[in-house]
Amino acid sequence: MFPLSHMLKSFVRKGTLKVIDAEGKTHVFGGREPGPDVTMRLTDPTLYRTLFTNPELAAGEAYMDGRMSFEGSTLRDFLTLFSINRLSLGSYPLQKVLKRVSIGLRRFQQANPIGKAQKNVAHHYDIGNEFYRLFLDRGMQYSCAYFASDDDTLEEAQHNKLRLIASKLGLKPGQKVLDIGSGWGDMVLYLARIADIQAVGVTLSKEQCRLANEKAKALGLADRVRFELRDYRDLSERFDRIVSVGMFEHVGVHHYNEFFAKVNDLLTDDGVMLLHSIGHMSPPGTASPWLRKYIFPGAYSPALSEVFTSVEQNSLWVTDLEFLRLHYAKTLAHWERRFQANRAKVAAMYDERFCRMWEFYLISAEMMFRTGSQLVFHMQLAKKRDAMPIQRDYITDTQRALIALERERGIVPA
Template structure:
């Protein structure tokens, strides 16, 4: 099983990995410190080489194809083992070289010009609304929720997230609001029921745009809220408030300057933006090759140093910054539970390989937030240093006021 066995001896430091190779031989790695115990069976001898040279891509593909399976353990056990030993894998000499090469190609991996950006979005989001209904909350929010309590349902936690973001926008009557990457519409629909605003949401997903406009009509706010199939870079009007939730991960580092230049152009002089995005607490790197190939082409979760550089170059004030650390791990765990409950239905809609791909995605993403370096950040931006109140108490006060307003107006979590 060489050269894979050589790398695994260095890789597994926490927990134990038992590998049954294609010839039925058993190899045991690790055991030096407590951790997950995993038994993995490989049925294809070509995996010895592919896992050695590109473990993240090859492991995902092998699981999807059924060439990798687990006995007396699960995919979750394996991905937990992988995650807690991630640093030792990165320090393996060959992997250090390959990651350096990958970082050098980052510009090409994250190219998202107008046109290609829509193709990248369609790859993931236009596979059908019916699929996403099987595991998202009833409002279909495909981003990190905000858990005020471990007992919060997914629907409650997603409404908490909407309320938190709304409070940071510091809305005033009559304002114009833009949502960049508006998804299935719940952010703007929530704001429109709380405040007297006019709003525009732009998305590159046909499926999302259609459903969001239908929801606006059903809620009776279509006269104030509309959703367009449009690239944000094509907009010319100005807005008092801009919000973007879960879209920045698809921009690409080499487009950050373009993004914040456009934000500056679109904001009124006393305007405010709230950016909700995945990031990481480690130095700049690259996205998982498996994630780029199968789930999010062109996607990347930035280091904060990469974001601040672009913000500073575009004369924007960072008026508030908050980190949601384990909240996305909790969100993904809820999604995985719902996905597994509907797995048979997903297999009918697509096939077994598709189910395995999404299992690998949901659980590996959860591990990145639970034991890896991923986090979610809220960055509030403005052209003026005093565009929002100087004491941060207004965010908490507004959340309380909105909670009371939600109760009065019957704006509860969907369900």
């Protein structure tokens, strides 16, 4: 099993990994620190090479294909073990070289020009609304929720997120609002229900656009809210407020200047933007090769240093910054439980390989937020330093006022 065995000796520093190879021989790799005890069976000897040269991609593919399985332990146990030992894997000489090469190719990996961006979005979001209904909240929000309490349901936590973002926008009657990457519409529909605004949501997903417009019509908001199948870069009108939730991860580092320059162009002089995005607390890197190939082509979650550089170059003030650290781990755990509860339905819609792919995605993503370097940030941007109050108390005060308004208007979690 060499050279894979050599790398695994260096890799497993916390917990224990027992590998049963294709010939039935057991190899034990134990760390000096406590952690999960995982037994993994490999049925294909070619995995010795592919796991050595590209462990993240090869492990995901092997699990999808059934060439990797677990005995007396689970995929969650393995991905936890992998996540807590990630730094030691990255320090292995071959992996350090491959990471440098991958960083050098980022421009090609994250290319999202107009046209290709829509193809990348369609790969993930246009696989069917009915599939997403099986594990998302009833409003179908596909981004980090906000858990005011550990006892919050997924629906309550997603509603909390809408309220939190609204409290940072400082909405006023008659304002024009843009939602970049509007998904299935709940963000901008919530804003239209709590404020007298005109709103536009743009998405590159045909499935999302269709359903979002149906929801606007059902709520009686079609006269004030519309959703368009359109790239934000094609817009020319100006807006008082811009919000973007879970879209920035699809922009790509080499498009950041283009993104923030367009935001600057679209905002009125006293306009405000709230950007909700995944990021990470480690230096700039690359997206997981497995995630990039099977789940989110062209996607990347940035280091904050990469975001600030482009913001500074495009004359925007960062007027507020907040980090949601474990909230996405909790969100993903809810999604994974709902996915497993509906696994038979997913298998009937697609196939077993698809189910295993999504299991690998949901659990590995949770681990990135629970034990890895991923986080979610809220970045409030403006052209003017005093576009929003200079004391932060207004955010909490506005949330309390919105709770009272929601009760008055009968607005409850979807």
